[in-house]
Amino acid sequence: MGQIPRFLSWRNMLVLSLAINFSLILKILKGDRERGDSWDRTAYVSIWPVVSTTASESSSLSSASCNYSKIEEDDDRIINLKFGDPTVYERYWQENGEVTTMVIPGWQSLSYFSDENNLCWFLEPELAKEIVRVHKVVGNAVTQDRFIVVGTGSTQLYQAALYALSPHDDSGPINVVSAAPYYSTYPLITDCLKSGLYRWGGDAKTYKEDGPYIELVTSPNNPDGFLRESVVNSTEGILIHDLAYYWPQYTPITSPADHDVMLFTASKSTGHAGIRIGWALVKDRETARKMIEYIELNTIGVSKDSQLRVAKVLKVVSDSCENVTGKSFFDHSYDAMYERWKLLKQAAKDTKRFSVPDFVSQRCNFFGRVFEPQPGTYKEKQK
């Protein structure tokens, strides 16, 4: 995988590899060196970044610190905890494939336009409907009186939010900060074009400059999985909330999130990373308008087919939650995460070579029971 570029390091902290790799840890720690079994192969196929294993590095996660040298399939002693790919929910979607199957005729998606009457003219109405519905079913975000902006993943929406929230006068770039440890690709995305509108300002915990700034709040946080609030003590902060992991398989849903700009993505909620669809719930019309403007300039809208697919997937998710007889998607994904964290905790206990964080249990309004977070990302406990 030498060809997977350096920036991908730490990205997306996906769940499947985490657990697969944990299984491998267990295997290897127990001295199981047998070759050629399916777990080994899966580990090498799963090459998405998953965890930070050293606490000291996590606040300055740099792409340069990642080694993307090719992992040979015949070397089963190497476990790459940095990579993953969200196929953790694959079995669920295979078992529920029928209702989620889409048929797209050849004449679909000729037009650029999805909804001429919507401020976000490239948003498919069906997707908008299912976004509102799934948030209502799960209770994880307020959608009333919000503008929905669809993006090619939440990564594009993060950039759209920066474009929308930065001053466009001659005041120079606004600082963008986030409390360490933060998702290491944020600084790379922010600074890659040397924008005169915004620049990465580092750790929000130590940020002391006067004047306006943008604070990015990722909750549950990537990579450590903790719930977060803004930390800069100033009235001049503009907040962006990345809530990619605020779903009940990862953390108790304690209340509907209610912030100015909230980002979500199909990659983390349903596991459909390859469709590249994210959405923002935005309180202010002008902010939404400028986010839309950015997406027009950047990609002239968002794939209609992908939107329709995510609409169908979200519909199946909501339907599964409202169907009282079977296991819902979140029951399934919660169980998958639970099993994997159980393996990880056991491995940590057995070896003492690494440790897991202490999470606080809370009551989840969606499941109606108390449990502790089981994040889709993992960062070793600080010592």
Next chain:
Amino acid sequence: MGQIPRFLSWRNMLVLSLAINFSLILKILKGDRERGDSWDRTAYVSIWPVVSTTASESSSLSSASCNYSKIEEDDDRIINLKFGDPTVYERYWQENGEVTTMVIPGWQSLSYFSDENNLCWFLEPELAKEIVRVHKVVGNAVTQDRFIVVGTGSTQLYQAALYALSPHDDSGPINVVSAAPYYSTYPLITDCLKSGLYRWGGDAKTYKEDGPYIELVTSPNNPDGFLRESVVNSTEGILIHDLAYYWPQYTPITSPADHDVMLFTASKSTGHAGIRIGWALVKDRETARKMIEYIELNTIGVSKDSQLRVAKVLKVVSDSCENVTGKSFFDHSYDAMYERWKLLKQAAKDTKRFSVPDFVSQRCNFFGRVFEPQPGTYKEKQK
């Protein structure tokens, strides 16, 4: 359509509206004021920018010059030549819907990865195959020893090329120039983030600065439809070729294009604008690698579903060309363009209120006959 944002002005210069609007011109010039027929309605639905009607404005096309105020359906005297939407080929795709229909199961597109062994790891192999095939069938671009980079439309690829070709040292932003009249969104895209890597440098015809620069060559050009070559007389130019319209329905294919960076898009070739897929053929590996890096940072790859759809559409196009018994996609689309230009020319002749450019006929290697360009964009002839 007051909500269609200003930047969209002039974008994409799509074909359908052009012709529909031409029909409207004819109708109105002939005094046909009858209300409520289907053409009128179509004209108001078609709101994509299509043409520049005044030669003097075209070299400095500004978004501010476009009036996006809502066009009332009951005002059939207003013809908006600036907007369009690529449904010109809709009938073809409806008639050939069966073979182009896609069935996507719910478990598809969970992974971020399309091809781990490809430099462009998010490029679907099937799309890569069909891109090479269609260029070979049409003979409009060299694909041998080229890297294919897929993008969320060619707009994203333009930005990826800027990122890849700009110096990343402290030399300051490189100038990006293009011969006027140029597609007016280019400067908006280039300058929207006030990048320190690149900036819009204006008309290539009058560009005299020393040092490296990027010249954007759009051929056939948008908006005037003429074939183009680079115009800056310097050895320090880095070229990007936007060949979105270099297909036989728009212009004679005289030879396979053979440039360092060539951009194409499904929007113009097959009319599937809403799928948002473009591709670049790139000679230099390092340039391709950096373009891929940009797309990773910008959107973490490109929708897999959309790629697979375009792969299927391109397959049908190539199959239709190799099937000697029926009308190929390009036969169909050539005829559609021919009919519409015939209407436009007749309208120009009848009214003398506007004129059409004089294009030179050339032999098209694909069709094996001589014809004159019939561009997907229109700009009034200079006087």
